[in-house]
Amino acid sequence: MDLVIKNCRLVDETGEFYIKVENGKIADISKTPISGDETIDIKNNYLLPGFIDPHVHFRDPGLTQKEDFKTGSLSAANGGFTTIIDMPNTLPKTNTYKALKQKIKIAEEKSVVNFELQAGHNTLEEMEKMVKLNPIAFKIFMDLETDESLEEIFSNLGELKNNTDYNGLVAVHCEKKSIVETETNRLKQEENTPIDYSYGRPAISEDESVKQAIELAKENNLQLHICHLSSSKSLSLAKNASKTYHISWEFTPHHLLLDNSAYDTYGTFIKTNPPLREKQASVGIADLDSNSIIGTDHAPHTMEDKSKGVWDSSPGIPNLETVVPLLLTEVNKGNLDLKIIPKILSENAAKVYGLKNKGQIAVGKDADFTVIDLKREGEFNIDEFETKAEYSPFDGWNYKGMPIMTIVNGKVVMNKI
Numbered sequence: 001m002d003l004v005i006k007n008c009r010l011v012d013e014t015g016e017f018y019i020k021v022e023n024g025k026i027a028d029i030s031k032t033p034i035s036g037d038e039t040i041d042i043k044n045n046y047l048l049p050g051f052i053d054p055h056v057h058f059r060d061p062g063l064t065q066k067e068d069f070k071t072g073s074l075s076a077a078n079g080g081f082t083t084i085i086d087m088p089n090t091l092p093k094t095n096t097y098k099a100l101k102q103k104i105k106i107a108e109e110k111s112v113v114n115f116e117l118q119a120g121h122n123t124l125e126e127m128e129k130m131v132k133l134n135p136i137a138f139k140i141f142m143d144l145e146t147d148e149s150l151e152e153i154f155s156n157l158g159e160l161k162n163n164t165d166y167n168g169l170v171a172v173h174c175e176k177k178s179i180v181e182t183e184t185n186r187l188k189q190e191e192n193t194p195i196d197y198s199y200g201r202p203a204i205s206e207d208e209s210v211k212q213a214i215e216l217a218k219e220n221n222l223q224l225h226i227c228h229l230s231s232s233k234s235l236s237l238a239k240n241a242s243k244t245y246h247i248s249w250e251f252t253p254h255h256l257l258l259d260n261s262a263y264d265t266y267g268t269f270i271k272t273n274p275p276l277r278e279k280q281a282s283v284g285i286a287d288l289d290s291n292s293i294i295g296t297d298h299a300p301h302t303m304e305d306k307s308k309g310v311w312d313s314s315p316g317i318p319n320l321e322t323v324v325p326l327l328l329t330e331v332n333k334g335n336l337d338l339k340i341i342p343k344i345l346s347e348n349a350a351k352v353y354g355l356k357n358k359g360q361i362a363v364g365k366d367a368d369f370t371v372i373d374l375k376r377e378g379e380f381n382i383d384e385f386e387t388k389a390e391y392s393p394f395d396g397w398n399y400k401g402m403p404i405m406t407i408v409n410g411k412v413v414m415n416k417i
Contacts (some may be wrong), residue, residue: 002027003410004036005369008047010361012339016044021367024409029363042371042405042417048342049361050082050114050368050408052349053320054171054250055227055295058084060106062091067300067388069110072320074386075298076113077413079320080403082368083358084113088120088139095120097129104133112413113406114368116353118171124156131164136353137225138166142209143175143201143273150216158220167354170217171225174209174234175201175274184311192310195263198275200311203231206274210234214241224248225352228297230255230274232283248352250295253323254393256285262393268313269306269391272299275315285335292344293352296323300389318389322380326394328372328401338374346370371405371417378402 003021010017020028020036028034058072067075069086076084086107088094094103100119107115119135121127127138140153154170161168184200210226214237217224226238226249238249254272259279262270270276277283299316306313324345330336350359357366382395406414 001037003367004034004039005042005047005407006033006039007041007044009044011046011048011342017047019047019361019369021410024367026361026363026365026367029361040412045404045417046372046374047361048370048372049346049359050366050406051080051324051345051370051403052083052085052353052355052358053081053296053298054085054225054293054349054353055087056084056298056320057087057089057300057316059090059300060110061102065388066302066305069107069115070112071386071388072298073111073113073115075318075320077406077408078386079322080324080370080372080406080414081320082113082370082406082408083115083355085116085118085136085353088118089141093120094118095122096126097133100130100133100135113408116355121153121157124159127156127160127166128164131160131166137169137171139171139173141173142213143173143177143180145177147212150212154216154220154222157222161222167223168221169223169225169353171227172213173227173273174206174213174229176205176209176212179205179208188311193263194267194271194310195260197271197310198260198263198277201273201275203233203277203281206231207233207237210237214238214245214247217247218245226250227295228252228255228274230277230283231281232287233281235283235287248293248348250293251283251288252295252297253319253326254317255283256288257326258393266393268308268310270317270393271306271313271315272297272317273315285330288336288340288344290340290343291348292340293348294323294327294344296320298387300387303390306391318385318387318392321385321387322392322394324370324372324403325380325399325401326397328374329399332374332400367407367410369405369407370403371407372401373404374401376400376402376404
């Protein structure tokens with residue numbers, strides 16, 4: 001059966017459009033009526049290329065009390081995302097051929113949206129095996145590695161790129177282990193409150209790590225993607241390096257909209273890595289431009305895990321169901337141009353991660369769409385979300401603008417029209 005979506009507004013285009021879908025692909029785009037076996041009327045709302053989240057933690061396998069691929073993907077669909085990229089720090093870690101193959105099977109059985117998987121690093125021999133399963137990138141948590149081990153990991157990835165089909169894309173969590181350990185140990189000698197966590201992982205630890213990642217990527221001819229960039233100095237370093245080298249980065253909603261004063265309101269529930277920054281050192285909405293990428297770092301935990309004190313509470317915030325309304329609210333406030341929304345939530349991630357059939361509304365591309373209603377207003381209520389997480393710093397916040405339909409490969413997976 002084919003599908004026609006009618007009464008579509010497209011960003012940066014005038015008038016209304018009809019979009020025809022056949023076999024999960026865009027078959028036609030027209031201003032004149034098209035007929036199909038099934039028709040969906042989106043009532044003059046905006047149709048955007050399906051949103052892509054390059055950074056989620058669905059916790060499957062091993063930590064499914066926090067989230068699993070079913071609830072995580074339902075959360076993604078509810079938030080307007082048609083494709084997600086899952087991270088490898090599950091139990092077991094996704095850093096062996098066996099573990100990667102198992103996670104692919106889990107995701108194929110449970111996911112209601114498109115998915116890609118990042119792999120963790122391992123021995124060169126094990127990574128050569130994993131490449132056969134086509135992980136979309138390799139992920140390095142630099143905060144868990146010494147300088148010596150980082151040199152070896154990047155070197156191995158460079159060799160892997162030269163000798164296999166690995167695309168050379170490496171995603172990095174940038175915080176310098178030695179600085180984090182020194183500052184955390186110093187602070188632990190005192191009586192602590194939640195905000196101290198941000199001082200235990202200061203902005204300089206990210207800045208130094210970003211510098212190191214850029215150098216190591218260049219040395220080994222790797223394409224670098226910096227996850228959850230949170231420091232304004234790190235942003236300057238990345239921008240300068242990107243003038244001569246292929247480097248990309250992503251921002252999270254919490255780093256864009258909150259600073260470390262939020263610890264006084266939310267305590268350990270706002271704890272995340274890298275932590276919220278002091279206002280003068282943080283990134284913000286004004287840093288978003290047409291080259292930016294949004295990655296939610298959707299990282300749910302149980303309430304118990306989030307309530308173990310300054311140092312022992314688990315770091316992570318669920319974001320899939322809040323980020324789009326938060327950004328559309330900024331559009332409605334005049335702080336963001338609607339034209340960059342499809343770029344920062346879809347097109348740019350598709351380019352960086354080589355998702356050639358995604359990120360644009362064009363004939364022949366995958367029929368992945370997100371419909372947004374810029375006028376719909378409300379208040380976030382965590383009890384209405386699909387995620388297993390029972391907390392969010394944005395719970396109770398007002399929004400204006402909401403994803404109201406998510407279409408994956410021509411099939412509706414969320415409908416609030």
